[in-house]
């Protein structure tokens with residue numbers, strides 16, 4: 292199975308996928324990494340792993356539809372079985388999302404449906420939550436609203452800063468995202484009627 296990963300920055304989730312492929316936990320090939328920002332560390336991680344790395348700078352496409360159309364054809368050119376958003380910080384158009392419906396996955400650093408959008412760690416702290424976490428979900432046109440596949444919870448400590456919580460959450464991200472991808476490429480995980488289904492069980 293072929294995986295295409297979209298990033299915007301550091302790429303710690305991408306690195307976890309690269310390591311899982313190299314370690315035999317993820318039986319797939321990462322055939323392309325695409326960033327919407329030039330010069331990010333995630334692109335270096337891809338090059339170091341011998342994966343074709345592409346940058347499609349969204350600043351070159353003032354019209355969102357044009358950026359998404361270009362991105363869609365670049366992704367289609369590598370014929371992926373899964374398109375994986377890993378710290379990809381762009382809102383995608385409904386056309387783009389529909390085109391990859393059922394094979395487009397995202398990781399969001401909160402216990403969805405709580406804290407859709409940005410700054411999730413600080414918002415959990417400001418809200419006085421005792422627990423926080425991360426969700427992997429299928430992408431639908433509703434931002435951070437697609438069917439959730441798996442979540443991992445972490446405690447929030449009184450003296451936590453957002454950076455402490457981010458580190459604790461990212462540790463979980465690196466564990467669960469490769470696992471979900473393995474389920475998907477093994478054909479065990481699908482999206483049906485806006486629901487995530489694993490081994491014929493609705494999640």
Ligand SMILES: N[C@@H]1O[C@H](COP(=O)(O)O)[C@@H](O)[C@H]1O
Pocket residue numbers: 298299300301302303304305333377378379398399400461464
């Ligand atoms: N969407 C969020 O963006 C961050 C990106 O991290 P990285 O994979 O680029 O290190 C992650 O925390 C992810 O949940």
